[in-house]
Amino acid sequence: MKKYKIIAVFIIALAVCFAIHNLTAENWNVVTMKENIYQRYDSNNGILQTFKEAFAAKNATGKSDMVGLMARAINGEARGETYVGQVAVGAVILNRTENSKFPKTIPGVIYQPGAFTAVSDGQINLPISSKTSAYKAARDALNGWDPTGGCIYYFNPSTATSKWIWGRPQATRIGKHIFAK
Amino acid sequence: MNKFREKLLDFKKRLSDRHMYSIVITVIGLIAVWGMYQLKSEMEFHQKTENQYNRAFFETVEYVQNVETLMAKSMIANTREQGIINLSEVWRQANLAQANLGQLPISQLALENTAKFLTQISDFSYSLVKQNLNGGKITQKQMDDMKTLYDYSEKMSNNLNQLQAELGQGRIKWGELVKKGTPIFNSSSKNFTTKQFENLEKDFKEFPSLIYDGPFSDGLRNQQPMGLTGDNIKQSQAKEAAVKFIGIDKVKDIKPMGTTEGTIKTFNFQAGLKSSPAMDSVVIGISKKGGHPLLYIFNKKIERESVNVEQAKAAAKKFLESRGFNNMEETYYLKEDGVATINFAYSEKGVTIYPDLIKVKVALDDGEIVGFESKAYLTSHRERKIGNPKITQEQAKKIINPKLKVFSSGLAIIPTPGRAEKLTYEFKGKVEGRDFIVYVNADTGKEEQILLIINTPNGILTM
Secondary structure (H helix, E strand, O other): OHHHHHHHHHHHHHHHHHHHHHHHHHHHHHHHHHHHHHHHHOOOOOOOHHHHHHHOOOHHHOOOOHHHHHHHHHHHHHOOOOHHHHHHHHHHHHHHHOOOOOOOOHHHHHOOOOOOHHHHOOHHHOOOOOOOHHHHHHHHHHOOOOOOOOOOEEEOOOOOOOHHHHHOOEEEEEOOEEEEO | OHHHHHHHHHHHHHHOOHHHHHHHHHHHHHHHHHHHHHHHHHHHHHHHHHHHHHHHHHHHHHHHHHHHHHHHHHHHOOOHHHHHHHHHHHHHHHHHHHHHHOOOOOOHHHHHHHHHHHHHHHHHHHHHHHHHHOOOOOOHHHHHHHHHHHHHHHHHHHHHHHHHHHHHOOOOOOHHHHHOOOOOOOOOOOOHHHHHHHHHHHHHHHOOOOOOOOOOOHHHHHOOOOOOOOOEOOHHHHHHHHHHHHOOOOEEEEEEEEEEEOOOEEEEEEEEEOOOOOHHHEEEEEEOEOOOEEEEEEOOOOOOOOOOHHHHHHHHHHHHHHOOOOOEEEEEEEEEOOEEEEEEEEEEOOEEEEEEEEEEEEEOOOOOEEEEEOHHHHHHOOOOOOOOOOOOHHHHHHHOOOOOEEEEEEEEEEEOOOOOEEEEEEEEEEEOOEEEEEEEEOOOOOEEEEEEEEEEOOEEEEO
16 A cells, blocks of 8 residues: 555556646746747837826726836735835836837737746736735826836845945835936 | 764664665656756856846847948938938937846946937937927037047947957956856856956046937036025924924924935924824925925825716815915826825916926825925926017917817916926816827927826826
């Protein structure tokens, strides 16, 4: 009887390895495809957010689900942060779309390879309810609330390994993140 | 220890059992098959991503080559029409090149100046298209800028050709960079591919700053906020201003939360309210110069709605007036999750000045103010000399589409993407059940902007 148990354990272990591997291997492929899909829906290329804001907060409930995408990015990146810390992360995403050095759309910025750890490790795919603070923070950021004063980078000083990032002009610190230009 | 040895001996004994041998061999066989299957699917996934990256790369190359030729054509185009056609193609193709460049698995930093170049050549061309359409002639300075941009696009195109050849020979592999995405099979990236792209980026390190009428022009970044009147204040004064802004009777305690060294520098404070004592729920930013409120964030939990939008608008207006913002006219609103976000524009002598924008959030449970944002207002508000329009409203009305059934009109100052301002006539009207706002330049009689209005249960949106 005992050997059957050993075999059973083996097979279960194999199945688990298999599942884990597939999940991780698929990640990048999905990331690139998602970027393409979202980019196609982000129809407001070329018109700056600040310009649009002058008339109305357009993006907040547009046809495309930019709030949801941004909320999941915020959730993945700054789940443990205070509310204002979450708005700040959203503001950085938005500030990047208005910076010449970055892609011009929200999905382009979020899915830029290597730009956000929450995208690289798939945490952005965690489903969240529209009642969470990440959702509210995403809306505030899209409506133009920017606690960072126009920053395009942020990092966690206790885990940041890049020397370069320390050289950027720092604007403020909110929770665990330092925000830089 | 002994127990372990016993177990080991027992295992050895059982292995010598013939039955057990066959089982072990089967298991090893299974693992081998599984491993092969895994390898195959891993390679397939790998190939798929590699293909995506190759597509993005080759498209970038193609678009940049087109930009180079189109720039050359634009420079010799002698009629307005040819100029417009070629430059609008530059605008489009450079934009596509920039989007594809952003999809390459290369650190954003490694290619940031290249990306900036593509943004600016696209943006610059668009500004020239608009200038051309309005009958403007290309100036000598713009001609020189075009020459510079052309030279850089030629260099970039050559470099990309070089990289394309290396990719063809298999010397560029996105693989290592891609691996970063799979934490379990993490391999240290040798930055092999990034190195190859260094040459491309190197050329743009020296790229001169470009000033033109567009949102990505280098001139815009140095603009000083015009609404920041007054002297620099101390933190203690800012604290007083913060308490006064939130409401002296509402604040339970307040403490500093550092500063923000942004375009508008602020002292920040965290506050606990009597109604909501948790310290992290309220944050306020007061400008160092003049002590103007810039930002107020209150993450209030709203259980039920008992205030309607009209009441919320009135509450917001009353709040603005009590904080010294007079002549603010409500323009649009949005209702989400029990909160109404209401936009206000400054209004002077009947002219709506859209660039001077303040947003106020009102909680729909009891009409409390839960958000305030005045970056646009502090950036652009000043005493303006509003000139007399050169054309009359009647003349302007003749310019717009006759199908538009106008139900309200008036003068308005609107922003342009290049942060200039234009005096216009604003016509709100309907065509086939759809709401539009059309802006006609009050001096030149040109249509400046058309907005499509979407009425949703949650508010009015413009597109």
